[in-house]
Each structure stands twice: as structure tokens, then as C-alpha cells.
Amino acid sequence: MRGNQHGKLTPTKIMDPIEETLVLIKPDALERGLTGEIIRRFETAGLRIRNARWVCPDLALVQRHYTDLQAKNPRAFDRNTRYLAGKNALALVLAGVNAIAKVRVLIGPTEPAGAPPGTIRGDLSSDAIKRADAEDRGLYNLVHAADSRDSARNEMALWFG
Numbered sequence: 001m002r003g004n005q006h007g008k009l010t011p012t013k014i015m016d017p018i019e020e021t022l023v024l025i026k027p028d029a030l031e032r033g034l035t036g037e038i039i040r041r042f043e044t045a046g047l048r049i050r051n052a053r054w055v056c057p058d059l060a061l062v063q064r065h066y067t068d069l070q071a072k073n074p075r076a077f078d079r080n081t082r083y084l085a086g087k088n089a090l091a092l093v094l095a096g097v098n099a100i101a102k103v104r105v106l107i108g109p110t111e112p113a114g115a116p117p118g119t120i121r122g123d124l125s126s127d128a129i130k131r132a133d134a135e136d137r138g139l140y141n142l143v144h145a146a147d148s149r150d151s152a153r154n155e156m157a158l159w160f161g
Contacts, residue, residue: 019099020050021146022155027087028140034124035090038143041120042094045106051093051160059085065158075133083138091159100152103145112141 023042025035039049062081063070070077094103108119111129115122120142127140146152 018095020093020095021100021103021152022159023092023094023103024144025090026142027089029142030088038120041106045102047094047096047099049092050095053091055089055091057085080138093156100146107143107145110141
């Protein structure tokens with residue numbers, strides 16, 4: 001608040017610190033009945049659901065989503081796209097202060113076997129990259145979350161058009 005020429009207090013404009021990010025609750029989380037627990041953790045941390053969409057993505061959508069992974073790790077790209085295509089998932093737009101970084105901390109690292117206790121992957125997933133590789137399947141790490149503002153913007157447009 002600041003005073004105007006008449007001495008009255010007027011609200012000051014501040015930059016809106018709210019950020020949006022995309023989260024996908026993957027088929028392994030849905031199959032295990034973990035959706036409510038995962039959402040509870042996000043909401044408890046001060047994040048709010050701005051949009052939600054039940055999806056059963058086709059292969060083309062999943063391939064567009066993981067385009068960056070295709071160049072970095074073609075085998076993981078192939079396994080993850082095969083795993084997610086044609087299966088139910090829940091796409092969420094979460095909003096809050098520093099939402100992108102906050103979600104990434106809450107979910108923990110990609111490798112569930114190395115995720116610390118207190119994170120979604122550390123507490124709720126028991127898979128490992130080596131195991132997924134040996135079984136030639138996608139990694140059961142429960143959730144996907146955008147890792148940057150650009151990724152969040154692109155992924156929200158992809159999943160919510």
C-alpha cells in the first residue's frame with residue numbers, strides 16, 4: 001500500500017508470483033490407486049489444480065510430448081512412448097508460487113530407486129531404471145512433471161490445446 005496525493009492508501013501493483021506447470025499422473029499410479037495421495041501432496045504444498053483432464057493419449061501425442069527424449073535416449077523414448085500410448089492418465093495444470101520447481105522437488109528424481117524419502121517417487125514407487133531396461137518397458141515412476149517454464153508452456157498447450 002502507498003499513499004496517493006490525497007493521503008489515502010491505495011493498493012500497489014505487484015508482479016503475480018503464480019506460475020503454472022503440467023503434471024501427468026501416469027498409468028502405474030492410476031492402476032495402484034495413488035491418484036488421491038499424489039494430488040493431496042501437491043495441494044498440501046500449496047499448489048492448486050487449475051485444470052484437469054482424463055486422457056488416453058495416442059502414440060502420436062506421446063511422441064510429441066517426449067520429442068526431446070528421442071534425441072537424448074532413443075531406447076527410453078521408445079519404451080516410454082509404448083508404455084503411455086493408449087493407456088489412461090490424468091493431465092493436471094497446477095498453479096502456485098514457483099510451481100515448476102516445487103513440483104519437481106515434491107516428486108523427486110526420475111529414478112525411483114534413488115528418490116529420497118518424503119518425495120512421491122521415494123515413498124510410493126519401487127521401480128528402477130535398470131529393471132525397466134531389463135524388462136524392455138517404460139519406467140513406473142508414477143508422474144511426469146515439466147522441468148522448465150518453456151517445457152511447462154509447451155506441454156500445457158500439447159495436453160490442453
